[in-house]
Amino acid sequence: MLLVSALQGLFELAAGLLAQARLGTLGVLLLLAVGVGVRARHNGLAVSAAVVLVVLMTQA
DSSP: OOOHHHHHHHHHHHHHHHHHHHHHHHHHHHHHHHHHHHHHHHHHHHHHHHHHHHHHHHOO
């Protein structure tokens, strides 16, 4: 259980750093919106933020 939690934290850190390197502040805000949407069960917010993030990452 601890290993899964540690791996999840490392993945979140790596995703945040990648988004910040490629997209700047907008990427970090989109990742935050995905996290908030998933944790609060707002599926529409999480899905739309993830789609926008993927589209912007492919364009960067």
